[in-house]
Amino acid sequence: MRFRSLSLILLAAVAVAGGGCATTWDGPRSHRSHVQLSVSVGAYYDNLAPYGTWLDLDPYGWVWCPLDVASSWRPYTIGMWIYTDDGWMWLSEDPWGDIPYHYGRWAFDRDYGWVWMPGDVWAPAWVAWRYGPGWVGWAPLPPDVYWRLQVGLVYSAFDLDRHIHRHHWCFSKARDFGTTRVRVRVEPSGKNVTLLRVTKDVTKYGIVESRPVERGLRPEWIEKESNRKVERYRVTDSEKSLREPGKAVRDGSVEVFRPKTGITEVVRERVKNVPPAERPAPRPKSIERLERERTQFDEQARSRREQLIKEHQREAAERHSDVTAQELRKRQDAELRAQREVEARERRAVEERERRITKERDRRSKSEQSEKREESEGRGRRAK
Numbered sequence: 448m449r450f451r452s453l454s455l456i457l458l459a460a461v462a463v464a465g466g467g468c469a470t471t472w473d474g475p476r477s478h479r480s481h482v483q484l485s486v487s488v489g490a491y492y493d494n495l496a497p498y499g500t501w502l503d504l505d506p507y508g509w510v511w512c513p514l515d516v517a518s519s520w521r522p523y524t525i526g527m528w529i530y531t532d533d534g535w536m537w538l539s540e541d542p543w544g545d546i547p548y549h550y551g552r553w554a555f556d557r558d559y560g561w562v563w564m565p566g567d568v569w570a571p572a573w574v575a576w577r578y579g580p581g582w583v584g585w586a587p588l589p590p591d592v593y594w595r596l597q598v599g600l601v602y603s604a605f606d607l608d609r610h611i612h613r614h615h616w617c618f619s620k621a622r623d624f625g626t627t628r629v630r631v632r633v634e635p636s637g638k639n640v641t642l643l644r645v646t647k648d649v650t651k652y653g654i655v656e657s658r659p660v661e662r663g664l665r666p667e668w669i670e671k672e673s674n675r676k677v678e679r680y681r682v683t684d685s686e687k688s689l690r691e692p693g694k695a696v697r698d699g700s701v702e703v704f705r706p707k708t709g710i711t712e713v714v715r716e717r718v719k720n721v722p723p724a725e726r727p728a729p730r731p732k733s734i735e736r737l738e739r740e741r742t743q744f745d746e747q748a749r750s751r752r753e754q755l756i757k758e759h760q761r762e763a764a765e766r767h768s769d770v771t772a773q774e775l776r777k778r779q780d781a782e783l784r785a786q787r788e789v790e791a792r793e794r795r796a797v798e799e800r801e802r803r804i805t806k807e808r809d810r811r812s813k814s815e816q817s818e819k820r821e822e823s824e825g826r827g828r829r830a831k
Contacts, residue, residue, distance in 0.1 A: 498543045502559065507590060510554075510562040513543070514800055518744060518793040519751065522553045522561055522587045523574060524617055524633055528625045531680045531701060534661030535625075536571030538695065545704055548572060553587035555615060560796030568594045569705040570659040571682070575607045577616065578664060579646030581672065583624045586616045594659055600652040608648050614789050618642045621672035635755045637786030641778055744797060748790045755786055 499513040513520075526539040526548075537548045547553070551566030552573060566573075577584035588600075589610050595601050618634045634642065651663035666677040678699075685695075685702040695702045759779045766775055 495543050495546070502562065504556065504559075504562060507554065507562075507564050510564050511547070512556075512559045512562045512800075513541075516541075516561075517747075518560075518797045519636075519747065519789075520561070521615070521617055521633075521636075522563075523548065523572065523585060528572075529680055529696065529701065530625065530666050530677050531571055531682050532660075533571045533655070533658065533682050535576075535664055536680075536682070536701065536703075537574075538701070549703070549705065552590045552592070554590050555612065555792075557792070557795060558799045560793070560800070564590055568659065569703075570594075571661065574661075575611060575648065575650040576661070576664040577618075577643070577646040578621075578649045578668060579642075581621055582618055582642055582646050583621050583664065583669070584616045584618045584642060584646055586611045594652075596657055597654075599654050599659070600650075606648070607650055613639045613643055613785070614792065616643065618646075621669060622674075624669055624673070625677060635751055635758070635782075635786060636789040637755050637782040637784075638758070640781050640785045744794060748793075751790075752783070752786055755782060 495511060498515045499511050502510055502512055504510045523537055525541050526537055526544065528535050529538060530536075537544075539545065539548050547563045549569050549572070551564045553561055553563050556562050572585075573588045574585045575588055589607075591602075591610070592607075593601050614636050616639050618639065619632050623632045649663040649665075651661065653660050653662055666679075670677050680696065681700040683700050683702050685704045759782070762779070763772075763775060766772065
């Protein structure tokens with residue numbers, strides 16, 4: 448079977464007590480380095496547990512799938528970008544975002560949508576970058592791209608242009624980039640087929656004092672496009688998780704919570720060994736959201752298509768003489784087809800998440816009924 452375990456395990460990664468840094472991101476099973484860690488269960492449990500499910504997913508092993516997100520959600524879209532001494536850093540507004548956006552990798556699974564693989568190395572953001580006149584693009588680095596001390600970012604016999612699926616990219620107008628909440632300015636996914644042609648890969652990771660830094664997307668490009676100065680921030684360490692971006696950024700610095708030891712091995716051991724009776728039930732809010740997603744999906748998909756069509760109408764009205772009406776129509780038709788492909792992917796993921804969370808809710812209910820029945824029988828035996 449493709450999945451060795453179909454049990455929902457609403458757990459989270461665990462905090463680190465101490466020890467040395469792991470040398471690589473613990474990627475797919477074929478790339479794993481087995482690191483002995485000394486860790487204790489702590490802060491990460493509460494961060495992730497209420498918001499998603501753990502799956503044993505080939506070829507990655509244990510991955511976390513967020514459930515409390517919209518069907519059209521993509522990683523690195525709910526929050527904002529700021530420029531730091533380590534490069535562009537993602538400040539998430541997701542209530543669980545202080546770990547998955549800075550450790551490990553994201554991948555898109557056809558059944559479950561976006562899933563996160565725990566990792567051991569902190570970075571301001573693990574993304575690939577694209578840039579072209581007027582546009583900035585970013586996408587989660589694929590699982591096969593991992594980090595090695597003294598070497599840097601390791602590519603597994605491919606380049607990012609060919610390996611990252613076109614629907615995984617997010618694009619924003621360069622003049623809007625790094626100013627406010629990016630999620631309201633990300634272009635519809637259907638436009639990616641065009642924006643990938645007018646931008647180029649600029650991903651460039653380096654090493655500074657053994658830590659990853661990203662130097663590909665140059666701030667002066669954004670300054671030229673937006674006619675404003677890009678503020679630089681110093682990265683400083685916090686002893687605890689700061690869940691609200693506004694509280695993390697102040698006085699020219701940004702505080703981050705980045706444990707010094709890896710978490711991959713302990714996450715894997717924890718989630719596969721937890722007894723079924725100790726697995727938390729899905730949050731009622733997560734269940735309600737999934738039910739809303741199912742009933743409102745067609746309406747939301749239609750709204751996104753209408754947004755794209757309005758953009759097409761604007762382009763037609765402002766068409767330059769160097770682009771024929773036929774060329775423009777051909778490009779816009781390709782974008783609409785791509786948008787429908789995205790909708791089909793999203794629909795499948797929504798239906799699968801709903802099926803799994805319903806199954807787990809029923810399992811949890813039966814388990815509680817069984818426990819109550821055993822407790823009642825025990826009291827009856829003691830009374831005799």
